[in-house]
Amino acid sequence: MRPFLEKDPTLKQTLPNLILIIFRKEFREIFRDKRTRMQVIISPLIITPVLFALVGVLAQGQAERTKTRTYSLGIVNSAAYPDFVKRLKSAAQSSPQFTLTDMKTEAEGSASIRDRKVETVIVFPTDTAQKLASSQIVEVKMLTDDGNENSQNATRILTGVFQKINDGIVKTRLNEQGMSVDVLTPFKVAEKNIAGAGGSGMLILTQMLPYLLIFSVFGGSIYAAFDQVAGEKERNTLETLLVSPARRRDIVLGKFMAVFSVGLLSAGMAIIGLMIPFFSHLKIYDWLAQGGLHLSATSIAVIILSVLPMCLLFAGLLLGVSTYARNQKEAQSYLGTLFPLVTLPALLSLFVGTDSGIKIALVPILNASIMIKQALNGNYNPSFIAVAFIASAAYAGLVLLYAIRSFEKESILLKA
Amino acid sequence: MITVNNLSKTFHDKKRGTVNAVSDVSFECNPGEIFGLLGANGAGKTTMMRMLATILEASGGTATVAGYDIRTQGQDVRRRIGFLSNSAGLYERLTAREVVTYFGELNGLTTSKIKKRIEQIFTELDMNDFAEGRCDSLSTGQKQRVSIARAIIHEPPVLFFDEPTNGLDVLVARTVVRFIRQCKAEGRTIVFSTHIMPDVEAMCDRVAIISKGKLISLGTPAELRSEQGTPDFASAFFKIIDAE
Incomplete structure (x- = not known):
């Protein structure tokens, strides 16, 4: 055993x-x-x-496309402010491009957006030139489609274009008065990200x-x-x-x-x-x-x-x-x-x-x-x-x- | 080695109410003896064995296994028993050697002792060819041999076999039967549950016939055959069951 x-x-x-x-x-x-x-x-x-x-590739690709894409833009009363059209047409190749369509009325612009013929429409008042000459505010309308990503991107780019136009006009006006543009900027705030x-x-x-x-x-x-x-x-x-x-x-x-x-x-x-x-x-x-x-x-x-x-x-x-x-x-x-x-x-x-x-x-x-x-x-x-x-x-x-x-x-x- | 005194087990079932799986059963089983528990499916054999192995708690009565009380010294009992059931599975992602080593460790064997025992058992059961094979890749016969090795790695004095040959092909069943006989020869106490009549007659020294949880007859196969006046044990069994 x-x-x-x-x-x-x-x-x-x-x-x-x-x-x-x-x-x-x-x-x-x-x-x-x-x-x-x-x-x-x-x-x-x-x-x-x-x-x-993958997120990086997609995001970078999207950013690149947004920068270089050609957007379709409708302009109502383009003749009232021809400098705007000139500026858009002279944009560098690396910048977003625009195909421009002349429109007669705001209603036509709205319909074109709804029909997806254009992505954004800018409506200049007929008296734009006169108001600019007399230093009055020109109320420009930008018709957009919130449900269209390209329309949103175009709007953002065009807002930047208007900002530059505004800055240029203000600078010219202040210079005519013998003043520096700095008078409008008491504080210039610069963000700086600290490494680490x-x-x-x-x-x-x-x-x-x-x-x-x-x-x-x-x-x-x-x-x-x-x-x-x-x-x-x-x-x-x-x-x-x-x-x-x-x-x-x-x-x-x-x-x-x-x-x-x-x-x-x-x-x-x-x-x-x-x-x-x-x-x-x-x-x-x-x-x-x-x-x-x-x-x-x-x-x-x-x-x-x-x-x-x-x-x-x-x-x-x-x-x-x-x-x-x-x-x-x-x-x-x-x-x-x-x-x-x-x-x-x-x-x-x-x-x-x-x-x-x-x-x-x-x-x-x-x-x-x-x-x-x-x-x-x-x-x-x-x-x-x-x-x-x-x-x-x-x-x-x-x-x-x-x-x-x-x-x-x-x-x-x-x-x- | 095993003394069972008035052991009972009651289950509470939502549909069936109170079920007496085992009622007031008493018997003794000695070293070197193969004690058969015989009964139809659902008679209470498995419940009885599970109580003796301390994995189910007795509702009434008690028992001692290898000198330890199943109700108060469960761990001591479990250190001294081996349990082999045909339905028991193996850890499929472990190798045969790893499974046996694991149970050696659980039973408190030292590393050197486990190594020695594995060498011995694997040679005896001719397991060396598939010792490093994962259990999910083994044949039924090989798996059964791993189960046997697992059950005896710690050389338990008491062994429980719950329908160990049920559903096995004849060659695998023969391995199991040989192993049980070897355990008897080594002086171990063996409780063997089955409903295969030829196995009982060929192997058991004494038999307890259980029906509906009650022990209705106890004796050697020859005694039971003689008592019932039947030519073979199977007829004696049916006569006892029918009379109940």
Whole structure:
């Protein structure tokens, strides 16, 4: 007869840390799943930078087209101010070009816009020349179509043209009076963006990082969590695990640690993916990275403080759903309810400022978004951060407790 | 090695109300003995085994397994049992070696002990060719051998087999039967649940026939056949069940 457990001196007298053993196995198994690798690693490291590059290409292309495009412009009473037509016709090749159509009345101009024959119409009063000569205000009408992007662009360009005409006329008039044009400009304000304080990229980062982190952590944790319990039920491996010396609490905590780690890794990868445009020095990311990126150590610490309880919360929540469901398909059907619960607070963060009251710190997910925004803006509210962290950790604890309680019920085996 | 005293299990079902899955069952099972639990589907065999394996809580009565009480010393019981069920799956994304190592670790075996045991078991069960193969790529027979290795990696004194040959082809079933006989020869206590009559007659030292959760007959296959005056064990079983 072979030696049994009690008699074998090579066996450990006390069981090792079963939570750690379960965690190690689960973590390894999770990353052998293509879906998880795709969601957690490939997607943020490739798709996010590609997405930004695509936005850059599209935006630059659009800007280029706006500059060089030929717009169709209708002019009513062009003879009343011929200089305007001359100016438009003499525009450089690199500037926007205009094809001009003479019109008789404002009504004809409106109809032409409606029929999409022209994009914008300028209506000069018949007495334009006389008013200009007597230094009176000439009321020019610009007919536009708010629903037409090209009409909007043409209007913006033409407003610039009128500004230049105005400046030229004013300068001439003041010179005739022996005065400098500077008399009209007591203060000349010049904006200067300071390198390192963050440019437009920081603004985009402030808007996008909360979303990106929330969806990355949630999305990355889904497959891992559903595979953990619902997947075990589906594959009939749960009974085998329950017969092992591991207590149910050990099993849940081991699995929870695995899902939590996947969530953290997802957040880390999402941040790395988002940083690639800023540090790659590729021309395609100039639009985003030209102002630089400024993140202090405190900002990074606050972001980590916001991500930690969020990962805990999602791990507990999704593990609870996975425990409740009979199989992965059923677990996925609950995502329809879960997604709005996660996306709504993330969306609300768009409308809630970083200086919001302490009550907001109690709203899960939204509080994390605000914390991230505070971190990026550099205007931290320590009370808000403390309350948000404690509240999120408490919610995570509650859902984890639910998962443990559910796992300790016999129904977990009977529902399998 | 296993002593069962008035063990009962009651479930509460929304549709059916209170269901007595196991009612007041008592028996003993000794080392080196294959103890058969026989009954139709839904008779209570699996529930009985799950209670003895401490994964379901008994509603009444108790039992000791390897000297430990199933109600108060669950973890001690689970360290001393192996459980093999035909329906049990494997971790598909792990290799055969990783699965067996995992259960060795869960049972508190040292790394060197696990390595030694794997070498021994994999040779005995002829598993070396597919030791590094992922479980999702293994054949049914190979999977069953991995399940056996997983169940005995920690050399448990008590083994539970829940319909282990059900649905298996004859060659795989033969591997399982050989393994069970080997465990008996090694002096382990074996509880074997099945409804395949030839398996019972060929393997079990004693048999408990369970119907509707109650133990209705207990004895060696020969004793039960003689009591019922039937030429074979299957007829004896049907006679006992029909009389109930």
